[in-house]
Amino acid sequence: MDKKQAAKAGYGITGDIGGLKKRKYWTPDGREILQVPQIIETVNTKTKEPGERDGNLDRWLGSPPENPVPYCPHCDKWHDTEELVEECRERAEVRTRKFDKRAKRDLAKDGEIGELKEQMAEMQSMMKQILEGINVRPILQQPSGTSQENPEEPGSPEASV
Numbered sequence: 559m560d561k562k563q564a565a566k567a568g569y570g571i572t573g574d575i576g577g578l579k580k581r582k583y584w585t586p587d588g589r590e591i592l593q594v595p596q597i598i599e600t601v602n603t604k605t606k607e608p609g610e611r612d613g614n615l616d617r618w619l620g621s622p623p624e625n626p627v628p629y630c631p632h633c634d635k636w637h638d639t640e641e642l643v644e645e646c647r648e649r650a651e652v653r654t655r656k657f658d659k660r661a662k663r664d665l666a667k668d669g670e671i672g673e674l675k676e677q678m679a680e681m682q683s684m685m686k687q688i689l690e691g692i693n694v695r696p697i698l699q700q701p702s703g704t705s706q707e708n709p710e711e712p713g714s715p716e717a718s719v
């Protein structure tokens with residue numbers, strides 16, 4: 559609530575809005591920022607009066623914060639207390655861990671799929687060889703007739719055992 563009050567007060571104070579003059583803003587943790595105001599034209603919903611406001615005041619304060627609050631590097635915002643920053647850090651870490659886990663799992667999955675694909679290709683070529691072996695012999699043997707089967711049989715290992 560303090561932030562909003564401070565922002566309102568700051569907007570009224572500066573007399574040199576307009577042109578490309580920079581003005582001073584403050585971050586909620588008390589750092590000073592010099593920026594060109596980002597004027598947004600507004601219309602009052604009740605009175606229909608045109609007006610304008612400084613869009614920078616959505617992000618920064620127009621005057622130094624009375625109660626500076628800590629900046630949070632984890633979400634690039636400000637929290638009211640250090641505890642909340644700490645909580646935000648923990649949440650960010652959990653998010654990162656989850657993301658890492660998922661990334662690793664996806665990588666593993668990709669690896670598995672790659673392996674499966676290789677195995678499939680191997681099996682396909684094996685199947686092809688087997689099928690060719692099965693198909694080729696009868697086709698080659700058929701023209702030579704049944705007469706050739708008999709002389710071979712005594713010599714085959716199956717028959718001798």
Ligand SMILES: [Zn+2]
Nearest residue numbers: 630632633646
């Ligand atoms: Zn945060």
